[in-house]
Amino acid sequence: MISLSYFLVFAAALFCIGLYGVLARKNAIAVLMGIELMLNAVVINLIAFWRFRTPEMIAGQAFGVIVFAVAAAEVAVGLALFIAIFRRRNTIAADEIDLLKW
Amino acid sequence: MSDPVNSISEWLRTILSGWGLSEGLITVILAVLGVVILATIVLVVDIMLVWIERKMVARFQDRLGPNRVGPFGIIQPIADVIKLLIKEDILPDGADRFIFNIAPIFALATVLLLWAVVPFAPTIIGADINVAVLYIVAIGSIGTLAIIMAGWASNNKYALLGAFRTVALLIAYEVPMVIALLVPVLLARSMGMQTIVAAQSPWYIFVVPLAALILFVSSIAELGRTPFDISEAESEIVAGFHIEYTGMKFGLFYAGELLHALTVSALIATLFLGGWRGPFVDQVPILGPVYLFIKAFLVYYLIMWVRYSFPRIRIDQMLGFNWKFLTPLALFLLVVVAILDKAMVGVSQVQYVLVMLGANLLIVWGTVIILRTYARVERKRVGEERAVAIAPESDLADLVGQE
Amino acid sequence: MEASTLVWLLPAPPLLAFFLIILLTNRSKALSHIMGVGAALLSFIGSFVIIVLALQSGHLGEEPFTSVLNWFPTGDTWFQIGVWVDPLTVATLFFVAITVLMIFLYSVGYHNYGAPKGDHDAPGLQPHGATVEDEHGHKHRVPSIEPMYSRFFAFISLFAFGMYVLVVSNNLLTLFVGWEIMGLCSYLLIGFWYAKPSARAAAIKAFLTTRVGDVIMLLGLAYLYYLTGSLSYNVIFSEETLHMLTSSPTPFFGVSAAVVIGLFLFIGTIGKSAQWPLHVWLPDAMEGPTPVSAMIHAATMVSAGVYLVIRVFPIISAGMVHGEPTLTMNIMAFIGAFTGLFAATIAVAQNDIKRVLAYSTISQLGYMIAAIGIGAYVAAAFHLMTHAFFKALLFLGSGSVIHGVEHGVLHTGEDIDPQNMFNMGGLRKKMPITFWTFLIGGLALSGFPFITAGFWSKDEILADAFAHSSWAVLIVLAFAALLTAFYTMRQITLTFLGESRTESAEHAHESKWTMTFPLIFLAVFAIVAGWPGIPIDFPVIGGFIPNFIHDFVGETLAEHPETITFNFVPLLISLGVSLGGLALGWLVYKDVKAGEPDPLEKPLGPIYRILKNKYYFDELYDFLFVRPSIWISRQFTYLWLDQKIIDGILHAISRVAFSLGGLFRNYIDKPVVNGFGDFVGESVKWIGRASRFIQTGRVQQYMVMALIIAFGTLFYYLFFLSQP
Amino acid sequence: MTVFQAIFLVVAVVTLGGAVMVVTVRNLIHAALWLILSLFGVAVMYGLLSAPFFTVIQVVIYIGAIAILMIFAIMLTRRVAQEPGSSVNKGWWMAGLMSLVLFTALVWMFSTWSGFQTTLPQLPEGIDTIKVLGTALVSPDGYVIPFEIASVLLLAALIGAVVVAWERKT
Structure with a gap:
């Protein structure tokens, strides 16, 4: 029978792939995609813990819903930012957006 | 009393377990079988729709329609299919091959997926999930994806423009549609289709007709049919997102569009017209599908009626209509229904229905009043003299005078 | 409505006003200030309903x-x-509600509501004035309205919201939220005229300096939460929790958790209440508009720091046996007393009217901290309250003065600094309401005996220090009080008394009612607020009014503070220092002329010339010893007694104070504090460059x-670490 | 191997494969489509965890809204999406190493945890999780404040996105 370990390892793998995307991709939208993968991994963990550990409480699902809301907000603002940056600087390569240095 | 579909399923189950297959495997086999059968039936109906649609449009336009192949031209769709199949399959230069090929499949598949939650009879339903209404919305968004994929992969600016316009329209009209869907959910206190059907005494169209109307209008927009056929507005962007598609790939889009209309009709029939409900359906469950299809075709007829009677409106008018009129109205209706539903705890069914209906009609009346005032102001504004080249004064005076 | 329900609503109006102003009404100046002042008024009314209910309840403690x-x-x-x-x-709500409302009202006049739009005013700069034409066609320069009027009201509304949240919250986390909201608003308001580089620098300095304290305070909160699992007052101040805190050891030098938490929280206060060595931001914060100075430096933000330490007094004093102060309290007493004296000496040598008040605030806050350090938290709360009134009054009064002088500057077109006291003088006649209220505030600050609020609260602190036998604290504070009286009188004398030293001061005139009304209102409280705190056993006037503050505020803690028996020594000390300082200040500064330097600044040569021209003793002696004795008077009285002895004493005292101030500034503030600051800054810069x-x-x-x-x-x- | 396990493994392989393609493929539109595949796999995972509500809102929000929004953004910044050169930055090997280290560390930490092999418990009988979830989200004893804050956050994000992306006419 299937155990919690399956889901945890799966989520960890998904998280790490997303992390690689966030850290390594040049294009900012691709970075955002990586973040989406990471968030999904987190929600899988929340739901898996709910299902396997405390199916009688709803906390895991409730937090999952909130993560969804945050993800949607993050994408909306993120993409709007990228479009605004693109208009000004004609690039959305993450390593060229470096006004913060020095 | 059992219905034939479940009897056959039980019989197959006994046979298969007799072969020594495991329980899980049998379930999978039966599920696949069910999907295949359901899809086949639906697609056969779809082929018939071509004939119906063409016959109907001919009548609306005072023509005869197909009448050569078979009696009343009834074999005409088969001929169409054969024609589409033997046409050359063209792949445009610079197209994204894989996406280009998969998009039409998506377009038809999403429509087929919707049938999974349509209840045909008290006991016959693809999957009685408790989030069926949300499922409908979800599948609708995958349909949007198919259009984007087709438009992008074609490497054609008209296709891309058409896809953009369509997606803007679809996303916009999803809002009032979802809100209108919430009304029956709220009344039945469930998102499961069977529960909603079972809760409909009387049919919800008699309880919340305005919600049905909003759903109907936004569904037509979702279908991309006239007056909302912005996606393929021939006079503006040739054929929109499927401009580059030929042969059977185009056929899939075409079939998907027709079938989508029927599917939406079936969903409206399920949510507001009582679905499979009708006389003797409890004794003879197989009557359920019959009633459902009668109601669905009634709605389908209405959709066609609208399609062939109205001209197309501009895209800004469409979006303005959605955001400035339909969405606020739907929201207001939802709030009113929710408050009334909470307030009327413990009243009799008749009173409940009457009050709800009264509230709906009141909202409709109020909306009409507001619209009339707006229209009067707008007519005045349009009628005002402006510093542009205009018709001779006498004509203008006549026009204004008529108002 | 339940009282507790109403309490929830207290912070709501200012927050609502903030959002309404920024979202809706920022185009309309009238609507914006109606929103702001109206919100302050609603909170004010709510607060007073709460206060009345609280006074009726009897067992609020x-x-x-x-x-x-x-x-x-x-x-x-x-x-x-x-x-x-x-x-x-x-008690806190009482002064917060009053001062906040008065400051809101004052801001309407301060930002020249009703004045015309400036000729070339730009957002982010102080208004430059507008040219108007009267009926005869003469052109006048008059003050112009603040370009960012609505924004100002939005910001101070948010500020008031932060303060109310801080005051009414029942746990340290929401207190911290209010604290940080105020920090943000302080940053925004100090840098309100953001087009001035100095304002921007001051805003950043204030924000970053207080941040140092805030981060450490947050650490303290986190540690407290980690140990107790709660931040609610009723949990963390309970007997068991305090016992647990005092008995749990920490890795830091073996002191108990209570000390560590107390110190961490106190460091938050050091930042917020501008105690040494984090006081540097407060004088610079005078770059903001004057109502902001009043808001930050009197009524709310710096008070919040003292409020916090009074609030967490149970933790600070946890482990106190037989009145023996804890380590935290000793540190607090040291820092408070040191700050009190140190800031007072600096204040003596300042010329900017607001800067004197800023150093004075630091000094007074040091007073309160020192009072808490010796365990006199009731006296600290009392002084916090009276100080809020008279310091708000003084700040608003100084704003009114500056306003008047600025008006004169615009009128005459002179190029002078309208905040320099040596450009003023004689404003007594031009701005009578401002003068009288400022005088009341100044006397209260100096602790003018028996009438003013400041006397009673200061006296109580000194009495407490005497009763606890904290001699060092007593002496330092007494000397600070002397200097306080001295520089206060110097300020009053330079600003209001004597003759106008510039054309602009000559043309100054009284401010509008929106500015003078708050002055009068606060002046009343600067006097009467002290009366409920008169000790019962005070000779003659004690007992007319019950010592309400002590009974009422003392109820806050489970363990009521003991009443201090009256003693003449501290009374005499406070009488002496206040009257002596006032007299000294008046004597030294009463005759400063236009263009002349500070009499203390060049105590050598030039001073003789100043004194030769006029001195009160001149006429007196001339009158007493008429012509026949003129030779004696010239040789003996005038040259020897007057100039050498009397002037010598005065100058000696002033020179000592001045050089002490200079000493502190040159040998402690500049090399040690600034040097340390510079060292930190330089090393950060170096590390930054390196990395x-x-x-x-x-x-x-x-x-x-x-x-x-x-x-x-x-x-x-x-x-x-986790190996077994 | 049970049917359940088989489904899990197939879906996991598809999802992770899709995810790998998302972070490696050059064409951003393809990356977005792979992302959709991967997110769809995650939706199925929710189904396997008997959270049908999440399956459906995953499709609605992620595929119907987020992915389509991303495709729109990619198309609006098309020139960049087709820029020549490497699709990853110079430190990609470090990023990969870090991800690998994180994965090993996570799995190692999980495996030392006692609850790692928890088997699937029976869901409580007769409880409609959707109903419970809905009630919890709006009841004062549940998550009404976080829920409301999340909705305010969404509203603020909505307004913020419009303001940020607004093309000002000069």
Whole structure:
């Protein structure tokens, strides 16, 4: 029978792939995609813990819903930012957006 | 009393377990079988729709329609299919091959997926999930994806423009549609289709007709049919997102569009017209599908009626209509229904229905009043003299005078 | 309505006003100030309803008005937030509500509401004035209205919201939220005229300096939460918790958790209440508009720091046996007393009218901290309240003065600094209301005996110091009080008395009613606010009014503070220092002329010439010893007695104070504090320069680095620390 | 191997494969489509965890809204999406190493945890999780404040996105 370990390892793998995307991709939208993968991994963990550990409480699902809301907000603002940056600087390569240095 | 579909399923189950297959495997086999059968039936109906649609449009336009192949031209769709199949399959230069090929499949598949939650009879339903209404919305968004994929992969600016316009329209009209869907959910206190059907005494169209109307209008927009056929507005962007598609790939889009209309009709029939409900359906469950299809075709007829009677409106008018009129109205209706539903705890069914209906009609009346005032102001504004080249004064005076 | 329900609503109007102003009414100046002042008025009314209810309830100390709300489920328990009104809250609410409302009202006049739009005013700069034409066609320069009028009201509304949240919250977390909201608003308001580089620098300085304290305070809160699992007052101030805190050891030098937490929280106060060595931001914060100075430096933000230490007094004093002060309290007493004296000496040598008040505020806050350090938290709360009134009054009064002089500057077109006291003088006649109210405030600050509020609160602190035998504190504070009286009188004398020293001061005139009304209102409280705190056993006037402050505020703690028996020594000390300082200040400064330097500035040569021209003793002696004795008077009285002895004494005292101030400034403030600050700054700069190749501005690289560090820490933890 | 396990493994392989393609493929539109495949796999995972509500809102929000928004953004910044050169930055090997280290560390930490092999418990009988979830989200004893804050956050994000992306007419 299937155990919690399956889901945890799966989520960890998904998280790490997303992390690689966030850290390594040049294009900012691709970075955002990586973040989406990471968030999904987190929600899988929340739901898996709910299902396997405390199916009688709803906390895991409730937090999952909130993560969804945050993800949607993050994408909306993120993409709007990228479009605004693109208009000004004609690039959305993450390593060229470096006004913060020095 | 059992219905034939479940009897056959039980019989197959006994046979298969007799072969020594495991329980899980049998379930999978039966599920696949069910999907295949359901899809086949639906697609056969779809082929018939071509004939119906063409016959109907001919009548609306005072023509005869197909009448050569078979009696009343009834074999005409088969001929169409054969024609589409033997046409050359063209792949445009610079197209994204894989996406280009998969998009039409998506377009038809999403429509087929919707049938999974349509209840045909008290006991016959693809999957009685408790989030069926949300499922409908979800599948609708995958349909949007198919259009984007087709438009992008074609490497054609008209296709891309058409896809953009369509997606803007679809996303916009999803809002009032979802809100209108919430009304029956709220009344039945469930998102499961069977529960909603079972809760409909009387049919919800008699309880919340305005919600049905909003759903109907936004569904037509979702279908991309006239007056909302912005996606393929021939006079503006040739054929929109499927401009580059030929042969059977185009056929899939075409079939998907027709079938989508029927599917939406079936969903409206399920949510507001009582679905499979009708006389003797409890004794003879197989009557359920019959009633459902009668109601669905009634709605389908209405959709066609609208399609062939109205001209197309501009895209800004469409979006303005959605955001400035339909969405606020739907929201207001939802709030009113929710408050009334909470307030009327413990009243009799008749009173409940009457009050709800009264509230709906009141909202409709109020909306009409507001619209009339707006229209009067707008007519005045349009009628005002402006510093542009205009018709001779006498004509203008006549026009204004008529108002 | 339940009292506790009403308490929830107290912070609401200013917040609502903030959002309404920024979202809706920022185009309309009239609507914006109606929103702001109206919100302050609503909160004011609400606060007074609460105060009346609280006074009627009788046992507020044991049964505070409180109501809690579940905020967030944390596993099996809830994190709760709520409101809490106990006697300390009531006292704080009392002065906060009044001063906030008065400052809001004052701001309307201060920003020249009703004046025309400036000729070339730009947002982010002080108004430059507008040219108007009268009926005869003469052109006048008059003050112009603030271009960012609505924004100002939005910001101070948010500020008031932060203060109300801080005062009514029932736990340290929401208190901290209010605290940080005020920090933000302070930053925004100090840098209100953001087009001035000095204002921007001051805003950043204030924000960063207070941030140092805030971070450490947050650490303290985190540590407290880690140990107790709660931040609610009723939990953390309970007997068991305090006992647990005092008995749990920490890794820091073996002191108890209570000391560590108390110190961490106190460091937050050091930042917020501008105590040495984090006081540097407050004088610079005078770059903001004057109502902001009043708001920050009198009524709210700096008071919040003292409020916090009074609030957490149970933790600070936890482990106190037989009145023996704890380590935390000793540190507080030292820092408070030191700051009190140190700031007072600096104030003596300042010329900017607002800067004197700023140093004075630091000094007075030092007073309160020192009072808490010796255990006299009731006296500290009392002084906090009276100080809020008279310091708000003084700030608003100085704003009115500056306003008047600015008006004159615009009129005459002179190029002078309207804030320099040596450009003023003689404003007594031009601005009578401002003068009288400022005088009342000044006397209250100096502790003018028997009438003013400041006397009673200061006296109580000195009496407490005497009763606790804290001689060092007593002497330092007494000397600081002397200097306070001295520079206050110097300020009053230079500003209002004597003759106008510039054309502009000549043309100054009284401010509008929106500015003078708050002055009068606050002046009343600068006097009467002290009366409920008169000790019962005070000779003659004691007992007419019950010593209400002591009974009421003392109820806050489970353990009531003992009443101090009256003693003449501290009374005489406070009488002596206040009257002596006032007299000294008046004598030294009463005759400063236009263009002349400060009499203290060049105590040598030039001073003789100043004195030769006029001195009060001149006429006196001339009258007493008429012509026949003129030779004696010239040789003996005038040259020897007057100039050598009397002037010598005066100058000696002033020179001592001045050089002490200079000493502190040159040998402590500049080399030690500033040097330390510069060292920190320089080394940060060096480290920054050395390590700036790391900062590529590429977020992804930062994240990789963060991960590497996190992994490093994790592995270190797992393989070295968690081994059995 | 049970049917359940088989389904899990197939879905996991598809999802992770899709995810790998998302972070490696050059064409951003393809990356977005792979992302959709991956997110769809995650939706199925929710189904396997008997959270049908999440399956459906995953499709609605992620595929119907987020992914389509991303495709729109990619198309609006098309020139960049087709820029020549490497699709990863110079420190990609470090990023990969870090991800690998994180994965090993996570799995190692999980495996030392006692609850790692928890088997699937029976869901409580007769409880409609959707109903419970809905009630919890709006009841004062549940998550109403976080829920409301999340909705305010969404509203603020909505307004913020419009303001940020607004093309000002000069």
